Amino acid sequence: LLIVDEASQADLTALPLLYLAENAIIVGDDKQVSPVSIGTKNEAVDALRRSWLTGRVPHAESYEFDMSLYDMVIPTMRMVRLSEHFRCVPEIIGYSNEKMYNNRILPLRDSHSSELMPPVINYRVDGRRNGKAKINDKEAECIVSLMLACWEQTEYADKTFGIISLLGDEQAFYIMNFAYN
Numbered sequence: 001l002l003i004v005d006e007a008s009q010a011d012l013t014a015l016p017l018l019y020l021a022e023n024a025i026i027v028g029d030d031k032q033v034s035p036v037s038i039g040t041k042n043e044a045v046d047a048l049r050r051s052w053l054t055g056r057v058p059h060a061e062s063y064e065f066d067m068s069l070y071d072m073v074i075p076t077m078r079m080v081r082l083s084e085h086f087r088c089v090p091e092i093i094g095y096s097n098e099k100m101y102n103n104r105i106l107p108l109r110d111s112h113s114s115e116l117m118p119p120v121i122n123y124r125v126d127g128r129r130n131g132k133a134k135i136n137d138k139e140a141e142c143i144v145s146l147m148l149a150c151w152e153q154t155e156y157a158d159k160t161f162g163i164i165s166l167l168g169d170e171q172a173f174y175i176m177n178f179a180y181n
Helices: 012-022 042-054 067-077 089-098 137-151 169-180
Strands: 001-003 025-027
Touching: 001 012, 012 042, 012 067, 042 137, 137 169
Parallel strands: 001 025
Antiparallel strands: none
């Protein structure tokens, strides 16, 4: 039995895993972002697909470069959709639950199980990207200021922070450098 977790994050190169076992459980989420192989040439992956999949795998031509393993197996496997979420407090999973899952996900974790209250604070920054650069100065300054303010609070002692920037690597590096200067 082969179990592939986070299959929606695995790309076409994960397909050979399915040949390792008689049965497979593919765990994923079609609402997540498909994998992006940065730096990989589409032409190289297409050549591998033609060389190794065509004639060996049914419908090999339908497998696209930006598809996840999860996307590839949906037409051929019986789907069981989970309806409970245990990791995040309701306030955090709530946004995704409303926007992506039509409120079908039941959050199992109690809001008060976290010592950090409130778990989510909406904060708008009126910043703009600087020209062609994928950098937003105001956003970076605001994020670093908020993190420094949090670190001064005792409830954040020994906690780690993660930042996700939709602008990409340039903004992430800019924020990191801003924080250390």
